[in-house]
Structures are given as C-alpha cells and as structure tokens.
Amino acid sequence: MDIEKLRLVLREFATERDWEQFHSPKNLAMALNVEAGELLEIFQWLTEKESLNPDEKVLANAGEELADIILYSIRLADRLGLDINSEVERKIEANAKKYPVDKAKGNAKKYNEF
Amino acid sequence: MDIEKLRLVLREFATERDWEQFHSPKNLAMALNVEAGELLEIFQWLTEKESLNPDEKVLANAGEELADIILYSIRLADRLGLDINSEVERKIEANAKKYPVDKAKGNAKKYNEF
Amino acid sequence: MDIEKLRLVLREFATERDWEQFHSPKNLAMALNVEAGELLEIFQWLTEKESLNPDEKVLANAGEELADIILYSIRLADRLGLDINSEVERKIEANAKKYPVDKAKGNAKKYNEF
Amino acid sequence: MDIEKLRLVLREFATERDWEQFHSPKNLAMALNVEAGELLEIFQWLTEKESLNPDEKVLANAGEELADIILYSIRLADRLGLDINSEVERKIEANAKKYPVDKAKGNAKKYNEF
Numbered sequence: 468m469d470i471e472k473l474r475l476v477l478r479e480f481a482t483e484r485d486w487e488q489f490h491s492p493k494n495l496a497m498a499l500n501v502e503a504g505e506l507l508e509i510f511q512w513l514t515e516k517e518s519l520n521p522d523e524k525v526l527a528n529a530g531e532e533l534a535d536i537i538l539y540s541i542r543l544a545d546r547l548g549l550d551i552n553s554e555v556e557r558k559i560e561a562n563a564k565k566y567p568v569d570k571a572k573g574n575a576k577k578y579n580e581f
Numbered sequence: 582m583d584i585e586k587l588r589l590v591l592r593e594f595a596t597e598r599d600w601e602q603f604h605s606p607k608n609l610a611m612a613l614n615v616e617a618g619e620l621l622e623i624f625q626w627l628t629e630k631e632s633l634n635p636d637e638k639v640l641a642n643a644g645e646e647l648a649d650i651i652l653y654s655i656r657l658a659d660r661l662g663l664d665i666n667s668e669v670e671r672k673i674e675a676n677a678k679k680y681p682v683d684k685a686k687g688n689a690k691k692y693n694e695f
Numbered sequence: 696m697d698i699e700k701l702r703l704v705l706r707e708f709a710t711e712r713d714w715e716q717f718h719s720p721k722n723l724a725m726a727l728n729v730e731a732g733e734l735l736e737i738f739q740w741l742t743e744k745e746s747l748n749p750d751e752k753v754l755a756n757a758g759e760e761l762a763d764i765i766l767y768s769i770r771l772a773d774r775l776g777l778d779i780n781s782e783v784e785r786k787i788e789a790n791a792k793k794y795p796v797d798k799a800k801g802n803a804k805k806y807n808e809f
Numbered sequence: 810m811d812i813e814k815l816r817l818v819l820r821e822f823a824t825e826r827d828w829e830q831f832h833s834p835k836n837l838a839m840a841l842n843v844e845a846g847e848l849l850e851i852f853q854w855l856t857e858k859e860s861l862n863p864d865e866k867v868l869a870n871a872g873e874e875l876a877d878i879i880l881y882s883i884r885l886a887d888r889l890g891l892d893i894n895s896e897v898e899r900k901i902e903a904n905a906k907k908y909p910v911d912k913a914k915g916n917a918k919k920y921n922e923f
Contacts, residue, residue, distance in 0.1 A: 468584045468666050476673060484680065485687040489854050491629035492643070496621050497853040499650070500728055503617040504846020506610050511839040512803035512831050514743065515605035521661060529606070530663050533654050534672035536613070537665065540647050540654075547635060549644050551651065552582050558648035559590060566598065573599040575740035603740050611739040614842055618732020625725040626717050626917035629856065689854035696894050698810045704901060712908065713915040719857035720871070724848050727878070731845040734838050743833035749889060757834070758891050761882050762900035764841070765893065768875050768882075775863060777872045779879065780810050786876035787818060794826065801827040 470541060470551055477542045492546050499539040506532035584655060584665055591656045606660050613653040620646035698769060698780055705770045720774050727767040734760035812883060812894055819884045834888050841881040848874035 481490055509528050510518050521529070544551040565578035595604055623642050624632050635643070658665040679692035709718055737756050738746050749757065772779040793806035823832055851870050852860050863871065886893040907920035 468582055468669060470582045473669070473673075480673075480676070483682050484685045486685075486689070488687075489689045491632050492635065493624040493627055493629045493632035494853060496624045496632075496643075497725065497849055500614075500617045500621050501846050501850045501853055503614045503650075504843050504849070507614050507839055507846070508843045510607040510610045511836060511843055513607055515607045518605050518607035518610075519660070521606065526661060526663065529610075529657075529661055530665075530668040531672065533658055533663065533665060534668040536617075536650065536654055537669055538672060540650050543643075544647055546633070547640060547643055549640065549647065551644075551647060554644040554648040555582060555587070555651055558645065558652060559587075559594075562594070568597050571598045571600075573602075575600070575603045608739060611735055611839065615732050615736045615739055618729050618735070621725055621732070622729045625722060625729055696810055696812045696897060701897070701901075708901075708904070711910050712913045714913075714917070716915075717917045719860050720863065721852040721855055721857045721860035724852045724860075724871075728842075728845045728849050731842045731878075735842050738835040738838045741835055743835045746833050746835035746838075747888070749834065754889060754891065757838075757885075757889055758893075758896040759900065761886055761891065761893060762896040764845075764878065764882055765897055766900060768878055771871075772875055774861070775868060775871055777868065777875065779872075779875060782872040782876040783810060783815070783879055786873060786880060787815075787822075790822070796825050799826045799828075801830075803828070803831045 468537075473538070473541050474545045477538060478545060481542070490542065490546055492543055495539055495543040495546060499536060499543060502532055502535040502539060506536065582651075587652070587655050588659045591652060592659060595656070604656065604660055606657055609653055609657040609660060613650060613657060616646055616649040616653060620650065696765075701766070701769050702773045705766060706773060709770070718770065718774055720771055723767055723771040723774060727764060727771060730760055730763040730767060734764065810879075815880070815883050816887045819880060820887060823884070832884065832888055834885055837881055837885040837888060841878060841885060844874055844877040844881060848878065 481487055506529060509525055509532065513525075518525075541551060544554070570581045571578075595601055620643060623639055623646065627639075632639075655665060658668070684695045685692075709715055734757065737753055737760065741753075746753075769779060772782070798809045823829055848871060851867055851874065855867075860867075883893060886896070912923045913920075
C-alpha cells in the first residue's frame, strides 16, 4: 500500500466532486465511525469461534468495511495535515513500552492496570 | 507504510504476549470501534470549522487514535486472511463507479439516492 | 423512569450552562456514540460467558455508560422534537412484525434474510 | 415510558424466539453500537444547523434508531441485572456535581479539564 499515492488519489477524488465542503475532520471522524459500526454489525451475533471461521459473505463484507475504514483514516489524516506513517511507527514503539512481554503475557489488562 | 511488515510485526507482538486468545475477529472489530469512538470524542464538541484548525492537542490525540485504527485494521485483516491492499484497491475502483463526477458533484447523497 | 421529567431536567441543565450552542442533533449523536464506544470497551476482551458473569467493576462501569446513553437519547429526541415514548412503542410493534416467532426462532438472521 | 414493562416485554420477546443464546451482554453492547452508528450516519454529512432543521426523513430515521438504542439499553441492563432507573438518577446527580454552573457555563470542557 502506497499511502502517499492513496492520499493524493483520495484528495483528487474529493476535489473533482467538490466534496471538500463535506470533508471536515469532524465529518470524516463521523464517517469513519459509521463504517466501523458496519464492520461491527458483521460480527455482532457470531461467536468468537464463528468469527475465526468466516464464510465467504462475512469475508467479502469485512473486506469492504475495512477498506472504507483505511480510506477514511488516510483522508482524515490528510485533512489534518498528519503523516499517518509516522503516527503508526510511533504507536508501535509506544505499545512495545506500554505492554512489556513480562507484564502483558496472557492477559488483556490495559497498561494502566498492571 | 509497509503493510506486509506491519502485519508481521503485529502478529509477533500478539504471539509474544499470548494474545491470540483475545484476538478473534469479533473482539478486534470491537477494539477497532472503541478506538474509533475515542477519535470521535476529540471532535464531538468542535464545530466543523474548528476541526479544520486543530490545535496541537487535537492533532496529537487524533494521530494516536488514527494509528490505533490502522493497526487494528491490519491485524483484523490478518486474522481473517484478507489482503488489505487488494481490498483497498478494489474499493477505490468501486467508489469511482458508484460516485461518477456528474452525479456526485457538490452533493453528499449516497450512491443509491442518485 | 419519567421521560417527560428527565427531558425537562436535561433541558434546564443545558440552558443553565449555556450549552444549547453545543447541543445540535449532530453533536449529540456524536456524544451518544462516544458513550456507546465506552460501553463497548468494557466488554471488548471478555468472552460472552464472562460478560454474563460480570464483576462489580464491570457492572458499575456498564451502569454509568448505559445511563449516559439513555440521557443523550432523551436529550437528542428533545432537540429533534421527537416523542421518544411513541418511537419506542412503534418500534416494538414493528419488531414483532419483522421477526415472527416461526421465522426468527433460534436464529439471529436479519428480517430481510428470512 | 414504563421501563419495567418494557424490560419484561423485551425479555419475553427474546425467550419466545430462543434468543437468549445471542443476548450476552457482550453481544448486546455490540448491537447497541451498531444502532448508534446508524444514528450517526443520518447526521454525518449534515451541518449542525441542518441537523437542527431536520426534514421528515431525517426525523423518521432518527426516531427509529433512537428507539433501537433505548430498547437495547433496557435489554442489556436486564441481562446485567442492573436497575436502569437508579443508574440514570445517580448519573444526573453526578453530572450536577461534575459540571457546576459557574465552571461549565458556556464551554464544553470535560470536568477533569476545569
């Protein structure tokens, strides 16, 4: 995935359609949540085990919603002037510090509950 | 962003911590929604205009939440066996067809409302 | 619960604090989603079975988030001029029609998938 | 709204359909979030001002989603053994203490930011 290319594709897509007026960060955060809700809907009545053995329909739907979420994330970062690559790198480093193996192993506690 | 590398980093991160037991697609879809909700919280009382002129704190917080969302998206795709790159490419093509410039220009209608 | 009384209490609460400016339906829908996300967070790493045997902390947190959700629902309905009681009654009748026992029994299909 | 009656109606509705198996608190929290996301979708591309002057379609849709949210809240409280009336009362008292008029007036700060 070439985030820089996607960023420009999405920007042009919006410009051509005169959609900047709708693409405030506030609205894009809403749109991203709407897509996240649609992703959640796919799994709401499945057991965890069933979700690990998804049928074709679940897979196709989940793939679509995940793509929507990624695209809105890139678009929102662009509208905020954020470099999403750096943010992701920084987060991975932060998670490694917040969740050291010896404390996090085998439990799902939040870092401030260790 | 090297999605393939991130996918493997996240996988190892989970394996080292014995977190596969928590990372069902169902749970990951929930976790992604929790992060999306935290992103929404940043913008809930801002006007659209204010969201277009974010201060340092808004930017830092939004960057963190966006990174969480991206990482959970990659991790969820991995647990479903989905190629997130293909999904994103396919979605961009689909959007271009669903939202032709002449119909979508200047309005925020859903494609099934044209 | 006396919804009519709650509606007026919430209205006065907002007026006293000069919060009408923040309480657009758009913003209230966001706030409601933020609280819903916090509710989700409580259960994200619990199994279904664990969620059926909640400890004191889970119960206390869930109670708080549910209260927030109810209050924002009442406030949003008020700002839209909707009678939430009628909406709830209508929905119960609609659900009974959409999910007849003989079709819905023992499965979690959506009504349009019967 | 007679919450106690609604609680029993919803319980019977689920029992008749053999839906207890799906109605874990975890799943109900997911379902509530899905409905909250559908509520958000209604307002995502509207300005705040537009959301204050909703047309018939917006009103009808919002009424339906709010009803779904209220019903899942009652159902979830029932499955957790929570008295939603007490939770709401307690929350109103807590909010009055967390947001005293002199500190909260005219701003949307969170109570821990005063």
